[in-house]
Amino acid sequence: MLTENGIPFNGASAAHVNVITESINECITIADALSASRKLLAEHQENLTFNEPILEASIFVEQAFDKTSLQLITQSDAKLCDSAKKLLSTMLSKRISGVPVAYIVGHQPFWTLNLKVSEQTLIPRADSEIIVETAVSLSLVKDASILDLGTGTGAIALAIKSECPQWSVMGCDFKSEIVELANANARSNQLKVDFFLSDWFSAVPAAKRFDLIVSNPPYVEASSSWLQQGDVRFEPDSALTSGVDGLDDIRHIILRAPHFLNTAGYLLLEHGHEQAEVIQELLHEAGYKEVTTHKDLSGLDRATLGRWML
Numbered sequence: 001m002l003t004e005n006g007i008p009f010n011g012a013s014a015a016h017v018n019v020i021t022e023s024i025n026e027c028i029t030i031a032d033a034l035s036a037s038r039k040l041l042a043e044h045q046e047n048l049t050f051n052e053p054i055l056e057a058s059i060f061v062e063q064a065f066d067k068t069s070l071q072l073i074t075q076s077d078a079k080l081c082d083s084a085k086k087l088l089s090t091m092l093s094k095r096i097s098g099v100p101v102a103y104i105v106g107h108q109p110f111w112t113l114n115l116k117v118s119e120q121t122l123i124p125r126a127d128s129e130i131i132v133e134t135a136v137s138l139s140l141v142k143d144a145s146i147l148d149l150g151t152g153t154g155a156i157a158l159a160i161k162s163e164c165p166q167w168s169v170m171g172c173d174f175k176s177e178i179v180e181l182a183n184a185n186a187r188s189n190q191l192k193v194d195f196f197l198s199d200w201f202s203a204v205p206a207a208k209r210f211d212l213i214v215s216n217p218p219y220v221e222a223s224s225s226w227l228q229q230g231d232v233r234f235e236p237d238s239a240l241t242s243g244v245d246g247l248d249d250i251r252h253i254i255l256r257a258p259h260f261l262n263t264a265g266y267l268l269l270e271h272g273h274e275q276a277e278v279i280q281e282l283l284h285e286a287g288y289k290e291v292t293t294h295k296d297l298s299g300l301d302r303a304t305l306g307r308w309m310l
């Protein structure tokens, strides 16, 4: 069974959907809807990874009733209309069947930005903020040129641009719908980033050189059991997996990037927390210098930087 977004929607049985609809139909005020939503999400917590019933209930109630988080408190006695109750029941049913919150509400915060998401690409993760932090801490020339490969929502490119507006930032992805999504996020966040369609470096002009190339490419092993868990079940393989050992795209980027880097330019890659050693080796073998690994917010090895000195 598919949702209207085409997302597999197989967890919430018809019986569950009825319980959810009845429970929300009985609500009279916003306070009732909040409390019923929290209870329903908490009861189904075992199906959901990283489920936070209180936070998620607020997100869904805000969206269904078109209220801010402050209004949920100041207007807690406000009466509910039937169409908004129906919307809330649908959102809760999707969530209880495992659909990620971001795909249900259509957006996700990243860095200081609010980004539109789509099931064509990855939901931006807080883990990737280490790429932004590392990038903006580099001593690059004032008008540095940056490329974000596999930009998805544009999260990393847009966050870098928001911190360093004087840098010229480009981002690419290999599906036109994804490039359109990144462009929409650039417009809504009023940031000037040039997003374009490219299969890795294929559409990057041969004469173009960058001071920094960043990428959070697919890096999961194709047969990883992790792909069957939680939110990632709903994200596309094209954003997650990369061959038998998860390193096909990373190998390609490491070997091709030197053709597009200025002398002393950097390559900064996000990767799985157990891949740091092999990626350091790949960078050294390819001739990069000053190779260092950086930890994410959870203290896990998450990003590796190399410098091309030729």
Ligand SMILES: C[S@@+](CC[C@H](N)C(=O)[O-])C[C@H]1O[C@@H](n2cnc3c(N)ncnc32)[C@H](O)[C@@H]1O
Pocket (backbone or CB within 6 Å): 120, 121, 122, 123, 124, 125, 128, 149, 150, 151, 152, 153, 154, 155, 156, 172, 173, 174, 175, 178, 198, 199, 200, 216, 217, 218, 219, 238, 239, 240
């Ligand atoms: C792990 S996601 C990262 C998305 C985004 N940069 C982020 O951090 O949220 C990997 C991205 O690489 C893109 N991708 C996969 N294969 C690609 C290719 N051959 N050329 C360009 N982009 C590709 C996917 O579409 C996806 O958006």
